[in-house]
Amino acid sequence: MTNLNGAAAGAMVIALGLAAAACSTPAPGGATALSGSQEPAARLEALVSLDRRVAAVGYRLTTANIELCASRRDVAGWTLHAANQYSDALRPVAEARFGLDGDRPGILAVADDSPAARAGLAAGDLLIRVNGQNLERGDGSGPPSHDGLAANVVRLDLALAEGPVTLDVRRGDTTRTVTLQPTQACSSFFQVDPSDEYNARADGKGVFISSTMAAYAADDDDLAMILGHELAHNVLQHRPPPEPLGDPDEIPATALPRGNHWTQERDADRVGLYLLARAGFDTDRAPGFLRRFGADNWRVRYAQIGHASAEARARALEEANAEIAAKRAAGQPLRP
Incomplete structure (x- = not known):
């Protein structure tokens, strides 16, 4: 909006692995964002x-x-x-x-x-x-x-x-x-698209989330997990970066390198969790959110092309949370 x-x-739809653009899945219990x-x-x-x-x-x-x-x-x-x-x-x-x-x-x-x-x-x-x-x-x-x-x-x-x-x-x-x-x-904007689909996507310039998906993530830490995953796609340049306003600057030395196309969903989950931690959100909620969403939506519950199952992704996020906790305990910077 x-x-x-x-x-x-x-x-193009990129992916939290929610639903294809052509799919329309009502929210659980009829709890749609708009009617x-x-x-x-x-x-x-x-x-x-x-x-x-x-x-x-x-x-x-x-x-x-x-x-x-x-x-x-x-x-x-x-x-x-x-x-x-x-x-x-x-x-x-x-x-x-x-x-x-x-x-x-x-x-x-x-x-x-x-x-x-x-x-x-x-x-x-x-x-x-x-x-x-x-x-x-x-x-x-x-x-x-x-x-x-x-x-x-x-x-x-x-x-x-x-x-x-x-x-x-x-x-x-x-x-x-x-x-x-x-x-x-970071050069990404955020937009809510009125829709009864479960959908979140990124295109290198922006992060887009459907109104139904945003409403489903009723806790801001859960919403941050979705948006952080999509922002990670842009940070890792999984799609062409936005055209600069004016003369392009050199890429800062602290920027993350461009991600691997073949592992982009797994990498976006992991890097997205680091983005959450650095912004002060509760990353411990992320695995549970994925499991709950998988229970409510079969498209996420099972592995799809390019996406692991909700359970496999939740376990990978638990491993990333352990990494983050270890770095915090050692006083190390939270860099993925």
């Missing part, structure tokens, strides 16, 4: 809650692990959305709830202790101008589309890459000017 400081991009029978306001609030959780976890993962990433970017730590991305049913609700206006980026969430938070930005703020240049409103006459928001996000990203930036921000009936000093993070 929205993204963290980056424009959405399509991709067509819900009133528009309730559906919007359900999406907003998931977006905020994913954005907060993603910000922690990408800022805590920057030294391991070959590709980095300047970020604000906000989650953006726009009125024109919403369906006809949800658009008026979103406009009233968040003060949205066309394609102009509205702030849906601000990560704790992020540049956006330090600049005094908050959910409900609307970004009008960046460095004195208007952000495009669009006319909103066509079907729902992310394109206008994506174009504005690119402009913001380019400005942040030169940071600090000056922003004209509307809150209610008041417009004010703030200065934001971006920080660096």
Whole structure:
């Protein structure tokens, strides 16, 4: 639905081994994230809650692990959305709830202790101008589309890459000017896709998770396990890395080397667990989460092409947890 400081991009399904893109598997016990029978306001609030959780976890993962990433970017730590991305049913609700206006980026969430938070930005703020240049409103006459928001996000990203930036921000009936000093993070954004499928994927640029999968991972440490696995695919460059904004920098000496294509799922599990540990999440929950999910979803319970069974993956994560514990006890850096 929205993204963290980056424009959405399509991709092949990579894998937590959940479900193929063409599959649709209801959540256990009927606990889907969204329901067509819900009133528009309730559906919007359900999406907003998931977006905020994913954005907060993603910000922690990408800022805590920057030294391991070959590709980095300047970020604000906000989650953006726009009125024109919403369906006809949800658009008026979103406009009233968040003060949205066309394609102009509205702030849906601000990560704790992020540049956006330090600049005094908050959910409900609307970004009008960046460095004195208007952000495009669009006319909103066509079907729902992310394109206008994506174009504005690119402009913001380019400005942040030169940071600090000056922003004209509307809150209610008041417009004010703030200065934001971006920080660096791994060059991956996070996006929730409304869907009743169990799905998570990465494409070298972003991490995508279905609303049903995000809702199933009700604990943030479990959600971090999913997002960390997908982020590890990007960190290990299992897909082409994102195009740099401006001249490409040399790959930092601390970055992890490019991963092996043939062992990418196993490596993403292991490296993803290290990403969680470095960001302060509870890695001990990960094996149990995989076992629970395997019990609820046969596609994960048994080995599939490219993926071990949930039980085999859980045992490998237990071994990785033992590695992490030993390194902590020895005072060694948590480097996979």
